[in-house]
Amino acid sequence: MTPDKNQIAALLDRSRARTALLTDAVDDDELGRQHSPLMSPLVWDLAHVGNQEELWLVRDVGGREPVREDIDHLYDAFKHARKDRPALPLLDPAEARRYLAQVRAKALDVLDRVRLVDEQPLLAGGFAFGMIVQHEQQHDETMLATHQLRTGAPVLSAPPAPPGDRRIRGEVLIPGGAFTMGTDTDPWALDNERPAHAVDVPAFLIDRAPVTNGEYLAFIDAGGYDEPRWWSTRGWEHRNNAGLTAPLHWLQAEGGWHYRRFGRVEAVQADEPVVHVCFFEAEAYASWAGKRLPTEAEWEKAARWDPETGRSRRFPWGDEAPGPEHANLGQRHLTPAAVGAYPAGASPLGVHQLMGDVWEWTSSEFHPHPGFRVFPYAEYSEVFFGGDYRVLRGGSFGTDGSAVRGTFRNWDHPIRRQIFSGFRCARDLAPELA
Template identity: 60%
Template sequence: MNDFKERIAAELVAVRNRSLAYTEAEDDLLVRQHSPLMSPLVWDLAHVGNYEELWVLREAGGITPLRPEIDDLYDAFKHPRKDRPSLPILGPGEARRYIGGVRGRVLDVLDAIDPDGPDPLHRDAFVFGLVIQHEHQHDETMLATLQLSREPGLVRDGDLPPGGSAGAEEVFVPAGPFLMGTGTQPWAYDNERPAHRVDLPAYWIDRLPVGNLAYAAFIDDGGYDDPRWWTPEGWHWRQESHACAPLFWTRDGGTWWRTRFGRPEPVPMDEPVQHVCWYEADAYARWAGRRLPTEAEWEKACGWDPSAGRARKYPWGDDDPGPGRANLGHRAARPAPLGAFPAGASAYGVEQMIGDVWEWTASLFLPYPGFRSFPYREYSEVFFGKDYRVLRGGSWAADPAAVRTTFRNWDHPIRRQIFSGFRCARSATPEQA
């Protein structure tokens, strides 16, 4: 096996170790549904193995199905999350044996494929990038489920660098074109393609994500009780949900507390706010006299290098993320303090755009011009339309293998259980432009 394939094998091992770590718990916790928004953890565990069997073993390797009778149980489009506990899904022990059996055959397929051949699933080992990223995304989903379980002691924490305050509050991005999306990243998803020119007017964007201190000021100023700051749909959600703070926040006297993986703690005011939905982010931006950035504005500020006239894979360049550039891969079970990664700044000087929190944008999830679905419509195409808003950047729970400046996430505007935050933007005045 050559070096390229050995790196892929190492990525497969790393993501599987992560999945097994998040499901190393009592069987009762794994089979229980902790929220109707989420699957039982054991469903996610077997699903990643079934997905790997479908795409690597059957589609790329031409191997006879191992467990075709369970395909329906793990088809995410046939069974909503709220219904999955009632399905005859595999128990924890059987799920672990199943995914282990799949994985042994997956490595055989890896050894046999030609990454330089004409098969689009084999080329650049795309099918392996597909399953590695898919499993990391489910690992992040597992973390969200563990947070909703409110069970302490299940999720490890870690150390993060201190924050910093040096720098302007917002960054100016001059008018002009840039290349949005990608045609060169081999493991990019279909919704990131094709690369296309976008010409934007000048704008300002926050140097850092909105922090807990700033968001608490919005709450204290009555932001949740003033319909002026909310869209009609957002105000309806606010009244129906009775939300009055980010999910998992409570107030005790004059102090805000949050429950983080089962343990209460004072809200750190120097961290990016997380567990807010799109409606909350949009309302805060209006209250602050700003707006959410479009995803094109977000991507230009994050990845475009104006001096080189090209897009970067990450804000700082094309080198892989390291501990001094971004908070990724569950380094700790929380966002890093604001200003913790000046070395991870983009060419425009915008910081913490990759890692810490997914960032809501103003944009609906829509196809790029010339979009073509690959390898299946249900990854992206069926979600295009007015029901989903785009998130960018990746959270502390996202793995480096599953993030880049062009990566597009999406969700319903009411979702708060995800590790989501935001930053604000504003259009430049004619004089500034």
């Protein structure tokens, strides 16, 4: 499970190739433009991934002299809000690319020379390198979301996702009892995924698949956006203030609903998971459907718990890294795949598409696991605990396989929907069945 140096170098290369794809796809003017106040200019993300690599791999792990210490403050995400970043004296695209190349050459030299030993926490299992791989892939997904928000002709392309299976519907019973949540063993797990701990989860029902566009359209057609009884107080207030009437990027035109995807307008596909909905929309749909959103612990138990062995798997299908047969990950496609497209990726109890396609909102706020310890810096997780966030699980079609697993925890504000977010529902058992 722990990658060797050659595998780490290959993962670093894969991340950089994706960064290049996303930034080479547009001209310098578009790289420097802010396509939404929610997002950084692409050129900021480009240099930021290099700056983080320099800070952690070149300076910290490698003990080398700084490459560009003078730009650290420009690419500190905590010093400058996204809306303010276009006004900063950022590196231009050519400078940013040269900077990334310089840093990468030094980082690979560091990788070649260091020992990946347990005595040094940053090097144990190659953690620092894995952190940088995941960081760049996370920004690649953010840049992909920026591409979705840009206007103009399409610049990205990918083959269509595989077909689905309309038989994958209904609910799965997850038996009650304790399971192991979190991890102590995954070498690249981040601090908020640790430590492993037992959680007793009462029996519940969970949807076999994410909620689809067709199912969500039934909520719209039933007047779900106009009926306050389905919405929480905060959700209804946000629905009114933001003027929500459908998922982000949906367009109503002659012939029905359409969806703008990366510069192309296509008819909404009924059997694909709904995407670009905020937590409040997901919560309202679940209420309308007579259900609720799963808790984070319920989601993880459904994704990881193997009833035959009693252990928690790394992924729903097992411990091996995701392949193209398991899940829609890594920007191989530019859409969620239809429900039932990945039978090989189902959990032991028959829950499908828990990895990839869409990040799934849970009802849980973002808090540390019992026994949490900061590593290697508080700004990754600790400063966000207890804020106005909801946890999302499972990754999306834009998430790389190196940056997600059954324990991975994402979080965002409940109003956010520029992310590739969807959901599935859960519900309690009837008292006579519990």
